[in-house]
Structures are given as C-alpha cells and as structure tokens.
Amino acid sequence: MATRRHTFRLYPNTTQAKKLFEARRIHCYLYNACIAHRRYEWRASRRSVSYFEQQNCLPEFKKFWVEFAYLNSLSLQSTVKRVDLAYNAFFQGLRKLPKFKSIQSYSGWTYPSLPEKSGWKVDSKGKHGRLTLRDLGITLKMRGQAKNWGKPSTLTIVYKPGLNQWFASITVEIPDAQLLFGSDSQLKYESIVAYDLGTETAITTYNGSEFVEVANPRFTQVLAPKIKQASIALRRKRAPNRKKRIKPSNRWKKANRNVARLQRQAGNQRKDWQHKVTSDIASHHDIGVTEKLNTKGMTARANKGSKRKKQKAGLNKSILSVGFGNLNKLLSYKIEGKGGLLITLDTKKVKPSQRCPNCGVIHKHWAPITNRYHVCDNCGFEVERDKGSVMVMYNVATNQQQGLGTCLSDVGLSGSTSSTVQRKHTGSMKQLGKVKRQKSQIKGDGNLETPSSYEAG
Ligand SMILES: [Zn+2]
Structure with a gap:
C-alpha cells in the first residue's frame, strides 16, 4: 500500500x-x-x-x-x-x-x-x-x-x-498493483540506468551504451528577473507594520499578490518539468542506480571568509532551482512503483566523481566542482565529469568496475527495499496512536499510572 x-x-x-x-x-x-x-x-x-x-x-x-x-x-x-x-x-x-x-x-x-x-x-x-x-x-x-x-x-x-x-x-x-505502469507485472530487470544529478546538466543518465543529458531548465533564469523586479516594486509600497499599527496600502497588497503569483508560477513550472523528466526515465528502465545525495551539505552556505562565496551562491541557486531532493524522490517512487528497483550507492566508498571509470584509480584533484573535464593520469582515459561518475555507477551496479570489490555489498549497496533514507522522526500521528494504545492497556491492567512523557521514537 x-x-x-x-x-x-x-x-x-x-x-x-x-x-x-x-x-x-x-x-x-x-x-x-x-x-x-x-x-x-x-x-x-x-x-x-x-x-x-x-x-x-x-x-x-x-x-x-x-x-x-x-x-x-x-x-x-x-x-x-x-x-x-x-x-x-x-x-x-x-x-x-x-x-x-x-x-x-x-x-x-x-x-x-x-x-x-x-x-x-x-x-x-x-x-x-x-x-x-x-x-x-x-x-x-x-x-x-x-x-x-x-x-x-x-x-x-x-x-x-x-x-x-x-x-x-x-x-x-x-x-x-494499481501503481504498476505497464500491464505485464512480471519483473524483467533488463534495463539498468545510472543517473546523476548535476548542476551543469540537471540529469545525466547512462545505460551502458549511451549517455542522455537532460538540460537544466533554469526557471529562475527566466522568472528570477521578473520576481526581482516585482519585489523591488513591492518594497516601494507601504508595507504593513503591526507594531506601529500601519496598515498595508492597496498598492502594496496588489504588488504582494503579484510576487506570490510569479513565485507560484516558477514552482509549478519546476514541478511539471520534474514529473515529465522522471516519468520518462522510469518508463524506460527497470533498475535505477544513483549515489546518496547530500543536498543539505551541497546547498549550505560557503565558509566564512571563503573566496568562493559567490560561486557557491550560484551553485546553490541552480541546485535549488532544479529541486534536487524532490527529483530523486520522484524518480525512486516511479521506478519502485512499477516494480523496479532503485540502488543507492555509498558515495564515500564508491567515490564516483573521483574514480576513473576505466582503470578505477582515484584522483583526489578531480573532486572540486570546477573540474569539468577529467583526464586519467594512470591510463589516459578522458571523460567529462558528469559522464564519468554515471559510468562508474553503472559499472559498479553491473559488477564491471575496476579497482572495487566484485561483491555489491563491498561497495555499500543498499537496495530500495531497505530504508536508505535516514530521517529523524519527531513522532507522527501514527506513532502517537501506538503510544495511546499502550497507555490504555496499562490503564486497563490497573497497576501503573500513565506515562508522564511521550517520547518520539
Ligand atoms: Zn584510468
């Protein structure tokens, strides 16, 4: 269910x-x-x-x-x-x-x-x-x-x-059963696709023979100037201030609605694009391979005093404009929804962005995000950054990657069936119901008082 x-x-x-x-x-x-x-x-x-x-x-x-x-x-x-x-x-x-x-x-x-x-x-x-x-x-x-x-x-x-x-x-x-895409529900794990979410191209996929690069839609580039303009216009109007008991002017209200409308438009465009792209990938492949994504770290602010502040801000903007976290979520539920499998690789063990897809040697200097093109100094293999990492992921999933153990568990494989998402739960209504039932049981036995605090599990 x-x-x-x-x-x-x-x-x-x-x-x-x-x-x-x-x-x-x-x-x-x-x-x-x-x-x-x-x-x-x-x-x-x-x-x-x-x-x-x-x-x-x-x-x-x-x-x-x-x-x-x-x-x-x-x-x-x-x-x-x-x-x-x-x-x-x-x-x-x-x-x-x-x-x-x-x-x-x-x-x-x-x-x-x-x-x-x-x-x-x-x-x-x-x-x-x-x-x-x-x-x-x-x-x-x-x-x-x-x-x-x-x-x-x-x-x-x-x-x-x-x-x-x-x-x-x-x-x-x-x-x-209703979620199955096609009419034949028999699982045929035929087509494997490795995908990577990037900033230059939103998604790069590799199925063993060819690469598909989905361009970054960059809604913000189109709508951002408009939103900016609308916000400037908004700032010129009389804004409400509850402490000073100032009511917003009608012009402010109108301008405020305008900003909200543009932002909603950008959001809707993003969602629409995400669904189209993910449905397309999920309908063509049965197994998806990707790496654990740390968007929170990626979009964190640059360190204080760092020279790359501006660069990082630009990166953040494009990461957020694509909506990375959501893209991954949509892809995984669409692939799983049709009875497929999503494999999440451990980034620290596989190091897809630093490993040469051909010989498996790790290059530390490949890591900075500005290195767009990689040349392996061990075997001479040349590859673009985003393409290289999907190749590594594909190779790992199909047991062909040099320089790594052949057993998938060696490289920190975790299938979609085990929970790969570790979230801190703060106690849902469902968990609450459980505690409540326990509580009423204790009461029914009549030997203990009610638990004094509810602990989130
Ligand atoms: Zn190499």
Whole structure:
C-alpha cells in the first residue's frame, strides 16, 4: 500500500469562506494557547508539558471555551500535535524554539484520520468533486486532478493568504498493483540506468551504451528577473507594520499578490518539468542506480571568509532551482512503483566523481566542482565529469568496475527495499496512536499510572 498526496483548490462561497476563516482562527488560537501553556509551565516550575497532558485538557478546555466545542475533536488534537511536533523538532536541535503564530502565518488545520472517523467526506473520482466538512457543516466545490486516486485517508485544509485561496490536501491510499505502469507485472530487470544529478546538466543518465543529458531548465533564469523586479516594486509600497499599527496600502497588497503569483508560477513550472523528466526515465528502465545525495551539505552556505562565496551562491541557486531532493524522490517512487528497483550507492566508498571509470584509480584533484573535464593520469582515459561518475555507477551496479570489490555489498549497496533514507522522526500521528494504545492497556491492567512523557521514537 502506497500513499500519495493530492492537492485540490477549494471554491467556498461567502458564507462558507466565513466559516473556514473562523475555524482557522480558532485553530490558530489553540496552537498559541498550547505554546503559552508549555512556556508558562517551564518558566514557573521547570516542567516540560507532554502532548498527552495537553490533549487531556481539551475536553475541559472546550467547556470553558464554547466556541471550540463544535470543531472536530480529532482535528483539534492534531493542532495540539503540531505544537508537540514543533517542540520535538526543537528538542532534537532541528528547529528553533516554536513561536506564537499570527493569523497571517497560520496555514490551516488537519483531519488526521479516515473520513468516517474524523467527520469529513470527499466526493470525487480523482478529478474535481465536492468536499464535506461535517464540523463546519459545509460542502465545498473542489477542483483539481489526481494521477493516482485511491482511498482518502487524511485531509489538511490550507489557506494561502497571498493568493486568498483555499486548498484541500488529501492523502490517499493506493493498492500497489494499481501503481504498476505497464500491464505485464512480471519483473524483467533488463534495463539498468545510472543517473546523476548535476548542476551543469540537471540529469545525466547512462545505460551502458549511451549517455542522455537532460538540460537544466533554469526557471529562475527566466522568472528570477521578473520576481526581482516585482519585489523591488513591492518594497516601494507601504508595507504593513503591526507594531506601529500601519496598515498595508492597496498598492502594496496588489504588488504582494503579484510576487506570490510569479513565485507560484516558477514552482509549478519546476514541478511539471520534474514529473515529465522522471516519468520518462522510469518508463524506460527497470533498475535505477544513483549515489546518496547530500543536498543539505551541497546547498549550505560557503565558509566564512571563503573566496568562493559567490560561486557557491550560484551553485546553490541552480541546485535549488532544479529541486534536487524532490527529483530523486520522484524518480525512486516511479521506478519502485512499477516494480523496479532503485540502488543507492555509498558515495564515500564508491567515490564516483573521483574514480576513473576505466582503470578505477582515484584522483583526489578531480573532486572540486570546477573540474569539468577529467583526464586519467594512470591510463589516459578522458571523460567529462558528469559522464564519468554515471559510468562508474553503472559499472559498479553491473559488477564491471575496476579497482572495487566484485561483491555489491563491498561497495555499500543498499537496495530500495531497505530504508536508505535516514530521517529523524519527531513522532507522527501514527506513532502517537501506538503510544495511546499502550497507555490504555496499562490503564486497563490497573497497576501503573500513565506515562508522564511521550517520547518520539
Ligand atoms: Zn584510468
């Protein structure tokens, strides 16, 4: 079973929009109240408030604050959970201390479980349709299209203030069989492709005989000047300042919408391009070979005092404009979706960008990103940087690479079936359910008190 997320635009009428804004306001209020609670307890008695403690407060809270009572209790819990996630990320050093959110920066709320459980209903076959929110008592018109539609499982309502538009982000569960691209589901691992994501060319692929280079679309080069111009125009208008109680001028609002529109356009173009490119590769090959990618390190800022600051900034811009992380994600799910296999090689062991594809000797001086063309001083083999590294990866996957062990496990092979992505989990709603069940079991036995804190696994 795979899950996919699809976003639809909502078209509320005036009364419906009023109700949506009201619900968003209340959820925002709850979010801030939870933060205030945690801050207060910490300042007063150096005590960390757990998620469960706050969740257990909700019924009591609703009695005093009747305007909360009509909202779905699971969606309120998920807002409390948002605070918990934010704090967990902070405790793990991934984020800054959670702040109070203004209504302008509060996006929306979530119905964390199946429609029948948390009171929502989506009437759609994947293209347009209607969405019912039972707690608000409204049915909204919804437009959009999903490539793979399945059983709806969670719903998040999102408001984008810059656009003044509402969206429904729905996750659906799809049976694996439906994801198969072709009609014959028999696995034939025939075609192997090694691919590398670069900056000069966005993707370089090698299938053993020929290279395909997909050019970098560089949306930012086209749209960036426009965005820049629009932002300059925006800065000339009277911006809002809440501390000085200055309201934004109508011209500022208009210019702000313009910037948001251009940025969305760039984002949409990027997404469209990514899907086209990855679908193309995935439809032609059964096994994908790539290296572990460290985009975070790649896009990190240059060291202080480094002469290559500007160069690094340019590199960052082009990495981000292609959207590396997402490209890799899309490729892997598309190849796996049709029953193929994605092999991720250990960069440190294989060193594709420093190894000669012909004789296997490692050249340390090949490493700097500015070295675009490589000549091996051992065997005289000449190759372009991006092409060289995909050749090495292809050779490794097919056991032909000189200078490396013949066993794939020697070179740190990890198949797509084992989890190659190591993420720090901050505790999802699913994990939460597990803890909750454990907790109720302990209660049922009647011998222990409830666990005092919830630890993210
Ligand atoms: Zn060589």
